[in-house]
Amino acid sequence: xxxxxxxxxxDLHQTGALTARLNAPMVGMRDLPLxxxxxxxxxxxxxxxxxxxxxxxxxxxxxxxxxxxFMPPRIACIVSSANHSFAALRATGECVIxxxxxxxxxxxxxxxxxxxRAADKFKRFKLTPMPAARVSPPLVAECFANLECKVTDRxxxxxxxxxxxxxxxxxxxxxxxxxxxxxxxxxxxxxVDGRTIRIRSAKP
Ligand SMILES: Cc1cc2nc3c(=O)[nH]c(=O)nc-3n(C[C@H](O)[C@H](O)[C@H](O)COP(=O)(O)O)c2cc1C
Numbered sequence: 001x002x003x004x005x006x007x008x009x010x011d012l013h014q015t016g017a018l019t020a021r022l023n024a025p026m027v028g029m030r031d032l033p034l035x036x037x038x039x040x041x042x043x044x045x046x047x048x049x050x051x052x053x054x055x056x057x058x059x060x061x062x063x064x065x066x067x068x069x070f071m072p073p074r075i076a077c078i079v080s081s082a083n084h085s086f087a088a089l090r091a092t093g094e095c096v097i098x099x100x101x102x103x104x105x106x107x108x109x110x111x112x113x114x115x116x117r118a119a120d121k122f123k124r125f126k127l128t129p130m131p132a133a134r135v136s137p138p139l140v141a142e143c144f145a146n147l148e149c150k151v152t153d154r155x156x157x158x159x160x161x162x163x164x165x166x167x168x169x170x171x172x173x174x175x176x177x178x179x180x181x182x183x184x185x186x187x188x189x190x191x192v193d194g195r196t197i198r199i200r201s202a203k204p
Contacts, residue, residue, distance in 0.1 A: 045181035053088035061112030098140035101179035144176035
């Protein structure tokens with residue numbers, strides 16, 4: 001039986017098209033260094049990760065994260081082992097993901113360019129720590145959303161620095177209307193979230 005919606009089958013080997021395609025560079029396409037790929041597959045808003053370890057709170061900037069599930073909201077994120085935050089997250093298993101709007105863009109870049117080993121970043125960047133409900137690290141009052149998270153899977157930490165987090169409590173600041181998030185394109189270049197459009201879709 002003929003499958004429905006079947007595309008017409010063309011044998012590329014017979015037409016010689018495949019050989020031609022493999023040998024010639026594609027018209028209008030240039031080689032893209034693999035080191036730049038991350039700038040294209042940019043996952044989501046730049047966020048701040050708040051941790052607390054040995055009585056000290058710290059912040060780092062993060063853009064390598066990904067939603068994994070709806071309920072509980074589950075997030076995968078990469079935290080380099082070179083970062084001070086890595087040790088705190090691994091030891092305590094807790095963090096807050098604080099989401100800044102564009103007005104905090106310079107602050108987010110500043111936080112991502114220095115280490116909490118030496119500096120108190122809350123003080124240095126004039127941010128206000130607020131007690132969280134379910135975890136020890138503080139919320140960031142100036143961010144429009146704060147997600148209290150617990151590490152639920154560490155199996156890929158050793159191999160990829162990849163932490164799986166479950167959001168256990170979430171906060172939104174109703175005073176910040178239509179916050180525009182920032183999205184990292186590498187080395188200080190960001191896209192700012194802008195126009196929204198609506199298209200009918202059954203998917204959540
Ligand atoms: C825009 C931006 C995005 C970043 N994203 C990440 C990330 O996803 N993962 C990571 O490990 N470091 C990321 N960093 C780097 C850390 O924020 C940076 O190394 C920071 O100084 C770590 O602070 P800490 O040593 O106090 O933990 C990013 C930095 C910037 C500026």
